[in-house]
Amino acid sequence: MIAVQDLVKEYGRFRAVDGISLDVRPGEIHGFLGPNGAGKTTTMRMIAGLLKPTSGRILVDNNDLERDPEAAKRALGFIPDRPFIYDKLTAGEFLTFHAGLYGFGNGNVASRVHEMLDLFELRQWEDQLIESFSHGMKQRLVMSSAFLHRPQAVAVDEPMVGLDPRGARLIKDVFRRMSERGVAILMSTHTLEVAQEMCHRVSIIQKGRIIAHGTVDEVKQMAGSSTDEHLTSVFLKLTGGSALQEIDEI
Amino acid sequence: MSTQPFPFLLLPHAWASRNRVRRREKGDLLRGIVFGSIGIVVSAALFYGAYWVTTQLAAYEEFGDYLLRLGLSWLFLTFLAFLAFSGVVTSLSTFFLSDDLRLLMASPVAARRFFQARFARTVGSASWMVVIFMAPVLIGIGVGRCAPYAFYATTIATVVPFSIVPVALGSACTLFVVNVFPAKRARDLLMLMGLGFAVAVVLLLRYAARSVPRATLLEAWPTDPHLLDRVLGPPRPERAQGRAD
Numbered sequence: 001m002i003a004v005q006d007l008v009k010e011y012g013r014f015r016a017v018d019g020i021s022l023d024v025r026p027g028e029i030h031g032f033l034g035p036n037g038a039g040k041t042t043t044m045r046m047i048a049g050l051l052k053p054t055s056g057r058i059l060v061d062n063n064d065l066e067r068d069p070e071a072a073k074r075a076l077g078f079i080p081d082r083p084f085i086y087d088k089l090t091a092g093e094f095l096t097f098h099a100g101l102y103g104f105g106n107g108n109v110a111s112r113v114h115e116m117l118d119l120f121e122l123r124q125w126e127d128q129l130i131e132s133f134s135h136g137m138k139q140r141l142v143m144s145s146a147f148l149h150r151p152q153a154v155a156v157d158e159p160m161v162g163l164d165p166r167g168a169r170l171i172k173d174v175f176r177r178m179s180e181r182g183v184a185i186l187m188s189t190h191t192l193e194v195a196q197e198m199c200h201r202v203s204i205i206q207k208g209r210i211i212a213h214g215t216v217d218e219v220k221q222m223a224g225s226s227t228d229e230h231l232t233s234v235f236l237k238l239t240g241g242s243a244l245q246e247i248d249e250i
Numbered sequence: 251m252s253t254q255p256f257p258f259l260l261l262p263h264a265w266a267s268r269n270r271v272r273r274r275e276k277g278d279l280l281r282g283i284v285f286g287s288i289g290i291v292v293s294a295a296l297f298y299g300a301y302w303v304t305t306q307l308a309a310y311e312e313f314g315d316y317l318l319r320l321g322l323s324w325l326f327l328t329f330l331a332f333l334a335f336s337g338v339v340t341s342l343s344t345f346f347l348s349d350d351l352r353l354l355m356a357s358p359v360a361a362r363r364f365f366q367a368r369f370a371r372t373v374g375s376a377s378w379m380v381v382i383f384m385a386p387v388l389i390g391i392g393v394g395r396c397a398p399y400a401f402y403a404t405t406i407a408t409v410v411p412f413s414i415v416p417v418a419l420g421s422a423c424t425l426f427v428v429n430v431f432p433a434k435r436a437r438d439l440l441m442l443m444g445l446g447f448a449v450a451v452v453l454l455l456r457y458a459a460r461s462v463p464r465a466t467l468l469e470a471w472p473t474d475p476h477l478l479d480r481v482l483g484p485p486r487p488e489r490a491q492g493r494a495d
Binding site: 048 | 254261266269349350355356357358359360
């Protein structure tokens with residue numbers, strides 16, 4: 001559903017993303033893990049069409065992002081790490097505008113907006129200005145906008161940041177439910193517990209390259225760890241941060 | 251799924267303005283009254299000033315007409331420069347530095363519609379002040395000259411393209427510069443261009459002073475004539491000599 005082929009992004013002489021290939025299947029939750037500065041957000045922004053790759057190809061629902069950006073973007077829901085929301089709009093207005101951006105007809109907008117507000121427990125705030133929302137509520141609103149147009153695939157950058165346990169649980173449930181309905185979810189995260197708990201497969205990126213790829217157990221085997229070992233220690237082994245973990249343990 | 255026309259992309263700003271009006275906070279009403287009153291007083295003063303000058307100049311037959319045309323030329327020339335520069339700065343903000351760009355660029359909006367919406371926003375932001383300032387002045391002149399309805403129709407037909415074309419040129423300039431330099435560096439570059447623009451205006455005025463008598467220029471200058479006197483520099487020796495003779 002999301003296919004990334006030999007993706008490269010260069011800033012002058014610096015190569016932020018160095019030949020990444022990924023494939024997120026329908027109904028799969030794919031974890032995209034890596035240390036800070038590894039190239040996760042750059043890759044996510046290229047998939048969302050916010051950055052132009054230096055080379056490589058991105059397909060969303062078999063639509064080439066470069067050749068047919070509108071079709072590819074219509075099939076994708078994108079949740080950035082620092083989302084923008086119009087603070088002076090109400091939650092209902094924001095979702096209505098979002099629906100219009102994705103070409104929803106006027107007839108079924110209101111019912112779909114209500115459906116999403118109910119799903120993300122925001123219905124009672126429908127007519128409140130977004131500026132009065134907490135960070136968690138804004139995060140949930142952004143997520144509801146990403147799922148509003150019934151995308152085939154969703155790319156989400158750091159979904160759990162700033163959410164309270166209840167909000168985090170809600171998001172996990174929604175992601176699972178969407179995945180059961182066949183939506184492909186590519187999730188970039190630092191929260192390895194979430195990745196271990198939710199992802200069918202993970203890709204670990206470092207210095208712009210994928211260094212490990214597969215199910216969580218396959219990645220653990222790749223790192224020479226037992227399947228009981230926590231993903232955090234596997235991640236640190238693979239990304240060269242094991243010395244830091246030892247310091248932590250002392 | 252239908253594609254919305256480009257004005258749809260301007261809706262959040264319209265809704266936000268409506269929400270601001272609907273949900274008044276403490277002190278908003280007072281602020282509205284104070285600034286609204288100032289606006290009305292300024293507009294009335296502009297209207298009356300333009301009306302008074304026009305009726306006074308009407309007493310001087312051909313010379314009065316000439317001075318009125320000269321005054322209007324200065325007005326349009328000044329605003330032309332203002333609009334072009336405002337277009338440069340505003341388009342930098344609306345096309346490249348605006349907060350909602352990531353939201354819109356990630357959605358399936360055709361590049362053409364995106365450009366149209368951003369350009370409409372640039373024109374609105376860059377030219378509303380000029381239009382609001384010019385309207386009472388031009389109406390004052392029309393009333394002072396007892397102009398027919400055709401004058402007002404011509405005024406509208408002139409002011410609309412007048413407020414769009416310089417902004418379009420300014421925007422084109424910004425788009426060109428940003429395509430050559432990164433947006434953040436372009437901001438510094440545009441500041442330098444602003445300085446260059448001011449120098450160009452001074453040079454233009456000095457050039458004008460060679461063909462138009464200095465006294466006429468000073469007379470037609472809409473504000474403090476000492477400022478223009480300083481900009482033009484000391485009179486050229488042969489003219490100073492001529493005046494002494």
